[in-house]
Amino acid sequence: DVKVTQSSRYLVKRTGEKVFLECVQDMDHENMFWYRQDPGLGLRLIYFSYDVKMKEKGDIPEGYSVSREKKERFSLILESASTNQTSMYLCASSLVSFVMNTEAFFGQGTRLTVV
Amino acid sequence: AQSVTQPDIHITVSEGASLELRCNYSYGATPYLFWYVQSPGQGLQLLLKYFSGDTLVQGIKGFEAEFKRSQSSFNLRKPSVHWSDAAEYFCAAYSGGGADGLTFGKGTHLIIQP
Numbered sequence: 026d027v028k029v030t031q032s033s034r035y036l037v038k039r040t041g042e043k044v045f046l047e048c049v050q051d052m053d054h055e056n057m058f059w060y061r062q063d064p065g066l067g068l069r070l071i072y073f074s075y076d077v078k079m080k081e082k083g084d085i086p087e088g089y090s091v092s093r094e095k096k097e098r099f100s101l102i103l104e105s106a107s108t109n110q111t112s113m114y115l116c117a118s119s120l121v122s123f124v125m126n127t128e129a130f131f132g133q134g135t136r137l138t139v140v
Numbered sequence: 141a142q143s144v145t146q147p148d149i150h151i152t153v154s155e156g157a158s159l160e161l162r163c164n165y166s167y168g169a170t171p172y173l174f175w176y177v178q179s180p181g182q183g184l185q186l187l188l189k190y191f192s193g194d195t196l197v198q199g200i201k202g203f204e205a206e207f208k209r210s211q212s213s214f215n216l217r218k219p220s221v222h223w224s225d226a227a228e229y230f231c232a233a234y235s236g237g238g239a240d241g242l243t244f245g246k247g248t249h250l251i252i253q254p
Contacts, residue, residue, distance in 0.1 A: 065246060067146075068230065131184040133182060
């Protein structure tokens with residue numbers, strides 16, 4: 026089974042802190058994604074990566090950055106956390122292209138609270 | 141702009157009754173379509189997907205979905221719901237051609253009445 030593991034289920038951070046959310050997948054997937062989930066807004070794409078050291082902005086990248094130094098690991102970074110970044114963060118991975126009849130596999134999510 | 145719309149924010153269904161969750165998409169060409177389920181406090185699990193071919197797609201947990209090109213819809217159905225089906229359901233689409241991720245609807249919260 027594909028496994029996407031997010032390092033923390035719950036995090037509480039203070040405003041202004043630098044926050045790292047870690048995600049690891051074990052299926053050698055090329056693509057990795059970070060989504061943010063908020064009630065009534067569904068999932069919104071923050072960043073994605075299609076290869077090591079490659080990244081592309083999604084729909085809401087402001088206030089976030091990412092790092093992909095190894096194929097299996099994709100980190101989301103909040104440079105200076107703010108209260109409006111309190112949310113559920115979901116990591117996902119997939120094979121290189123959905124035309125290969127694949128799907129995105131999701132981690133369990135990290136619920137981040139910024140106080 | 142490409143979008144996925146789930147018109148119903150909440151749906152309440154009695155246990156044993158049938159279910160239909162609506163999903164409409166707005167894309168230039170037919171996208172790849174997915175339904176995911178999220179149980180409380182959990183990540184997303186794929187129920188089913190449509191890439192091409194037969195427009196009636198069978199998924200896990202007794203769910204099915206029908207793709208209707210003329211209506212730009214991909215509605216999810218289940219003939220008889222169980223209390224364990226209470227969850228958040230997301231429709232998603234992918235236009236193809238790159239690693240730009242899935243576009244999700246805002247979700248439908250399914251409540252099961254005893």
